[in-house]
Structure formats: structure tokens, C-alpha cells
Amino acid sequence: MLSLSTSWNSSKHTNGFDLIKEIKDIGFDTVELNFSLTKAMADDILSLKGRSEIKISSLHNICPLPDEIEPDEASPDYYSLASPDEEERRLAVEVTKNTILYAKKFDAKAVILHTGRVQIKDKTKDLASSIDDENRYKALKEEMMRERKKAEDGYLDNAIVSLEELTQYAKEMNVALAIENRYYYREIPTSEELERIFKIFKKGSLFYWHDAVHAEVFERLGLVRHKDLLDKFSNRLLGVHLHDIIGPINDHRPPGFGTFDFNLIKPYIKEDTIKVIEAHQPATADEICRSVEYLTKILDAR
Numbered sequence: 002m003l004s005l006s007t008s009w010n011s012s013k014h015t016n017g018f019d020l021i022k023e024i025k026d027i028g029f030d031t032v033e034l035n036f037s038l039t040k041a042m043a044d045d046i047l048s049l050k051g052r053s054e055i056k057i058s059s060l061h062n063i064c065p066l067p068d069e070i071e072p073d074e075a076s077p078d079y080y081s082l083a084s085p086d087e088e089e090r091r092l093a094v095e096v097t098k099n100t101i102l103y104a105k106k107f108d109a110k111a112v113i114l115h116t117g118r119v120q121i122k123d124k125t126k127d128l129a130s131s132i133d134d135e136n137r138y139k140a141l142k143e144e145m146m147r148e149r150k151k152a153e154d155g156y157l158d159n160a161i162v163s164l165e166e167l168t169q170y171a172k173e174m175n176v177a178l179a180i181e182n183r184y185y186y187r188e189i190p191t192s193e194e195l196e197r198i199f200k201i202f203k204k205g206s207l208f209y210w211h212d213a214v215h216a217e218v219f220e221r222l223g224l225v226r227h228k229d230l231l232d233k234f235s236n237r238l239l240g241v242h243l244h245d246i247i248g249p250i251n252d253h254r255p256p257g258f259g260t261f262d263f264n265l266i267k268p269y270i271k272e273d274t275i276k277v278i279e280a281h282q283p284a285t286a287d288e289i290c291r292s293v294e295y296l297t298k299i300l301d302a303r
């Protein structure tokens with residue numbers, strides 16, 4: 002089964018009814034709710050779910066948005082679960098708990114988490130722009146890794162404190178929490194940090210969410226091998242975000258309209274793995290439909 006993230010069309014609509022109608026009109030009966038939905042939009046969709054007009058596979062934290070965050074300012078890390086500022090960290094925990102509560106209301110299987118960031122200037126896009134200049138690339142890569150290492154103390158520990166509270170709450174709500182691999186190098190967790198997290202949280206309490214193109218970005222930038230992430234964490238794999246890429250970092254293209262080989266992830270995807278197309282605008286309805294055909298052939302996903 003393929004689900005479609007509302008990140009595809011949420012910016013086009015001001016209510017959840019029209020948003021879901023557009024998605025159903027192209028053949029989907031299941032969606033993932035993305036992190037830029039207002040409470041009013043989420044409640045509209047909840048009423049549709051109550052009438053069995055749509056199914057919800059998963060929610061991407063933060064969902065719904067608290068009143069103080071405008072949709073065009075939304076970010077999964079608007080409040081960081083790893084923040085050294087205790088007030089911000091507590092806010093991050095509380096809005097995430099609300100996402101978990103809504104996942105329970107929606108009978109969704111999962112909540113996808115970003116677990117914060119190290120507060121340094123991110124240079125991921127700078128690294129991508131230097132990839133054809135070997136000397137500049139090597140210098141910049143060493144610089145960004147050195148800067149993160151110097152500044153990262155305490156951030157992962159803060160994220161773990163947040164996760165301890167959130168995993169307990171998710172257990173009470175019977176909702177699965179999954180940490181998504183990241184796109185920006187300053188974000189948490191790195192592969193090594195995720196290994197540490199999974200040593201602390203036993204299997205069944207916290208899962209891995211694999212964003213295929215985030216992993217591909219890291220491979221193309223020479224930061225980590227895509228297959229290594231899958232080999233390390235597939236035993237915790239709960240779901241995947243499926244989109245495509247052009248160049249080193251131009252992501253969220255509809256699957257089949259970029260240069261990523263989805264055969265790489267096929268051996269790791271099981272029948273019960275949650276599979277979500279996460280294409281963004283300007284992807285068209287026709288392109289999304291063709292992506293479904295493309296993924297069905299490769300992944301046997303329907």
C-alpha cells in the first residue's frame with residue numbers, strides 16, 4: 002500500500018476537505034499528514050476519517066501546528082527536542098505529545114520525528130555546490146565536520162531526555178515513534194548518534210524511518226553510504242519516505258522523475274513497511290500517478 006504525504010498539496014488549500022478530495026481524486030485512500038497543517042485542517046480530516054472517507058498511515062511531527070506557528074513558517078524542528086534551552090525543549094516535547102495524541106485519534110500507525118539540531122551554521126548546501134571542486138570540497142567537508150564535533154556536546158543528551166518522556170507517552174497511546182534520518186549535516190541524529198539512541202531504547206519502543214533521498218544526499222555528498230544506513234537500522238525499520246532527486250541535493254521530486262535507483266531499497270522493504278510518497282510542488286497529479294505505477298513495478302507496492 003502506498004500513502005501520499007499531504008506535503009504535496011497542503012499549501013494549496015485552506016481546509017482539510019478540499020485537500021483530501023484532491024488526493025482521493027488521483028486514486029489514494031491513505032495519506033500521511035505533514036507538518037504544516039493547522040488544527041482546523043487536521044480536524045477537518047479527522048471528521049473525514051470518522052466517516053471512513055480517508056485512512057491515515059502516519060503523522061509527521063509537528064501535526065497539527067500550534068496556533069503560534071504559521072504554516073509558511075512550519076518546521077519539524079521549529080522547537081528542537083535537543084535544545085539546550087529547557088523552555089524550548091519542553092515546548093518541543095509538548096507539541097510532539099499533541100502529535101502523538103492526534104495520531105491516536107486518527108488510528109495512525111506512526112509518528113515521524115526529527116530529533117533536533119546542533120546550533121551551528123549549516124553548510125550542507127555549500128558542500129553540494131563545491132562538489133566539482135575537489136580541493137574546496139575536501140576543505141569544506143573537514144570544516145563542517147570539525148565545527149559540528151566542537152559544538153555538539155549536550156545536544157544528543159537533551160534529545161535522549163526528550164525521547165525518554167515521549168516513548169513512554171507513545172506507549173500509553175499505542176502509537177509507534179520513528180526517528181527519520183536527516184538531510185542537513187547539523188541535524189540530529191548522525192548515523193553514530195542513532196546507534197547510540199537505539200542502544201538506549203529497546204526494540205519495539207522506538208523505530209527507524211528511512212527517507213530514501215535524505216540517505217542518497219548523504220551518499221552523494223560523501224558523508225555516509227546509503228546502504229550502510231539500511232544495513233545498520235533495517236531491523237528497526239517502520240516506514241519509508243519515497244521521493245526522487247536530481248543532482249546532489251535537489252530532492253522531493255516525484256519518484257521516477259529523478260536519478261535515484263529505488264532498487265537499492267527494495268530488499269529492505271517488507272509487506273508491512275509503511276510506504277509514503279513525499280513529493281512536493283511543483284509535482285503534478287499526473288506525475289504522482291506515474292510515480293505510483295513506477296514504484297508498484299519496483300517495490301511491488303500497491
